Amino acid sequence: MISTASNAVITGAASGIGLGLAREAARRGLRLILADRDADALAAATAGLPDALAVPTDVTDRAAVDRLADIAFERFGRVDLLFNNAGIMATGFSWEIEPSRWDASLAVNVGGVLNGIRSFVPRMLKANVPARIVNTASVGGFNPSPLMAPYSATKFAVVSITESLKVELDMLDAPISVSLLAPGPVRSAIFDDPFSGEIHPATQKFVDALRGMIGQYGMDPEPFAAAVFDAIERGDYWIVPQPEALDPMLEQRHKMITERAQPRFDFLS
Template sequence: MATLAGGVAVITGAGSGIGEALARLAAKTGMQVVLADVATARIDAVAAQIVADGGTALAVTADVSDPASMDALAATTRDAFGDVRLLVNNAGVETLGFAWELSAEDWARTLGVNIQGVVNGVRAFAPAMIAAGEQAFIANTASVGALGIMPVQTPYIMSKHAVLAFSECLRLEMELKQAPISVSVVLPGPVHTRIFTDSLGAGDAVSQYHRQQMEGMLAANGISSAEAASRILPQVAAGDFWVSTDAEMTRAYAAGRAQALLDLQPPALAPELAASLQAE
């Protein structure tokens, strides 16, 4: 963590959940933190609390799905603090519904935030990070869902698989460039956040039931955002590629996915999941 102290951190989706917790922890570590989100009131409040606690924070309203907005975020950050040491492309949204019933707008918003938001973040910040020639870190938030499949969450699962693949390729590109930029993919397990509460969706009975079940699961079994951040940030600072909140769960998901691909297994619903969703 000492490698982060004194540097500048940019964290998207910092208005709540894991992003907020990472911003608070980065500030406690001694970083100057830029909080980015479309939820202006949320990041203003978080930034004010960080400053009140003796940290340095700047709230910037930004839409990660908009390239111009991310370019403006990079310019604002550079003008305020200079070079960036840590970029966390964390912004993400959940969308529930059968793939053919979701609106074009829901699809565009989900993929725009979850996939293009990560791409826009890297495109806006990586050139200057590389040019600085100093050790720096890029962390892209995916999910253990990037190692699995799930009906009714198709846009989210699809997007997280894409974030994982993008991060893997980005890591190789940094190696080719011989750039001192460490790339990590963050695969959180259950974390008690607002992601399902704030989720988009078609509003059908199955999706509503799934949302309720997932909200209940996170409330009962999810760790806090603060605990998640305390596990994530040291792994990023250590230069780990695979970053998880639950190493055992991540390995189990990876093993299951690897075996399914090795055996060329067709997708199949777990019996208990099929029974619960089909009942709706």
């Protein structure tokens, strides 16, 4: 489908994975609309790309995402690829993470994806031409982690919403394809400020370990994005550029549940 794709809309495009996707899309000749709530970083990101329009957008704002869709359909007449990619991290003990951080996690990581679906799918159905929606979850959307419950919960939700969306569109024989993107560690800004409230030493240790792991084993956004576009070219639903970060964990989780074993977490042991 991507061989006929000529344009893409990407949220969270000013940094990390979104910026990598934007650069790779530009390299492949796609026209772009890039959205992010950080208008300055977005302007800087867009400036380096040949045919990219920056549309500062907070994905938690339904009206703003509607406006983003209007701009995209007006400019392109159709949208070939939509990446619902914006996401934020929150770390700490579940009961200590500030309510505002919990709310923001739900609003960005789940609400942002829903807003993308609500604004773009009806317009895509009306256009009635091939298109693809790629929702960014995480390998963490398959395995809950302690000390980042808002992240785990919201990424589980993205996995679930994306599967529902895929089957619903199939039920209508719509020409809209769906992909679930599950990144493993990718070097980005997501762990720059994952705290809220007082930082418990266990949380600091956990974040330090994750930052170290991403620094050591993380992919850079550009090769990561190239793998994503290769998967889109193949028409994959499951886009898992780092299967080594997902498959062993899935197997262990499956075993834990079928054997009714106690949840545990080995990362820091």
